[in-house]
Amino acid sequence: MSNKAYITTPIYYPSGKPHIGSAYTSVACDVYARAMRLDGRDTKFLTGTDEHGLKLQRAAENEGLTPQQYVDKMSEQFRALEDIVTLSNDDFIRTTEPRHEAAATAMWNKLNDAGFIYKDTYAGWYSVPDESYYTEEELVDGKSPDSGHPVEWVEEESYYFKLSAFGDKLLAYYEKHPEFIQPESRKNEVIAFVKSGLRDLSISRSTFNWGVPVPNDDKHVMYVWVDALTNYLSALGWPESADWADYFQEAVHVIGKDILKFHAIYWPAMLMAAEVPLPKQVYAHGFWVADGQKMSKSKGNVIDPVEMTETFGIDQLRYYMLRDVSFGQDGDFSKDRLISRINTDLSNDLGNLFQRVLSMVFKNCEGQTPDLGELTSEDQEFLNHVGPEFVDEYLAHIEKLEFHKALDVVWNVVRAANKYMDNQQPWSLKKENPERMGQVLRVLMEAFCPISLLVEPFLPNSAPKLQAQVGFKGKTFADLRKGTPLLETGAKLDKPEGVFMRYMKEEAA
């Protein structure tokens, strides 16, 4: 297996503020990236912004700015996600950067040289208010199906990509690489779509100029697909860099289900045409609704990630989003469920576990890591939960982007730890057998090492605090695989402080 890992978010279109969906995608990628790094993989995590197109050009004009000034400003709002939800991205690509424009131009040239680009007339029924083209079949009574506005027949010269030549090749690829499109239901959708026949793709526009110019034809700019999708390569220094392929073949593109076709059909077809090996996987996750209803500005039920993190905490939001619904399915964002997850999972189960053990150590063991000694069969049985298989099982889920399952694996151990403590009752051993008490506490502390490290990708702000309390710092999964003991007897410990406080509703009592 390759030692590289590469994960990407879509490049976001900066026409507004980042919403919960962008935060969700980015957090998921971040968890994957952090876990891969802890597993010793040479990891790249990429996010960025898609800054071309008519919409942004117009928006800039409305504010009296140049398009570049405008996107400089808007892009910052998305870069801010790094702080809002604590992202560890290695790079932030902007499609207005020279390195990207060079790659997009190179992509165009490769497609053109290989004979997959031709010039033709783009024609269709255009609705000005909708800014959209429709086919004959889509029209409703000869009018826009979206708004009912009248449409006009418009013809525009455009370059085309011979997408139609790739139907069979794509189907063969999907069959040979069942992991390429995930989840399964999305793959079915794509296959059905490709089987129904692919039409060539218009890939240039001459009606506006805010974009990457088409080589040797300044009247045209590249239209979204060649431009935007190529970002995944441009950030790797493609085509010049020596090692782009090492990362790209490990690429996992995490996207919202709305842009599945572009990533699962157009993108691989373009790559085949340009003779670039395909990425490992395209994973389409679900959307969030709010309390069972679609989020929309008019309903006023839009979830703002900034507000959520300020009220509940960054790690708390991250945990909730990845724990409460299985990745790939739509989720219902509910504050009640979020609070329930915070109080039950984080505070009661995990936070309180650390607190009850460490405060006993602090008060009764002179604030030092007690000796492990000769383990009883019960100790051994409990520690078996946190052996190398624990890490392996967790990692297997992370690699499949089954975040909720990875967390479930960890929480099973957290519950087992609470149970072990109750069975051993170190508080009753305090007087008659203080040595055994110390041993029980130490066994628990040993279990805290894997627990606090495995939750780190999800809880990057809190996990280091847990680790510090146990005296377990700067370790990796490789260290965990070495097994017990992971701690040093006699290490001085600080007075423990609660890491996950319960969330109390602000209401008049």
Added chain:
RNA sequence: GGGCGUGUAGCUCAGUGGUUAGAGCAGGGCACUCAUAAUGCCUUGGUCGGGGGUUCAAGUCCCUCCACGCCUACCA
């Protein structure tokens, strides 16, 4: 219209045709007191959307109906 998918305890979901259908949360009871009124144990709760069929045996396969969601060519 066509296609894909979902429908299992109040909630979120697991359940390769085969013993009395499971987990977490929520509800009820008990125990314990180290801890963030936390933890542990026990417990209430389901005609597995409806109806047919195949089978010795169906939540699990087939048919049909109902409800909901998504896709159906260029709006992240």
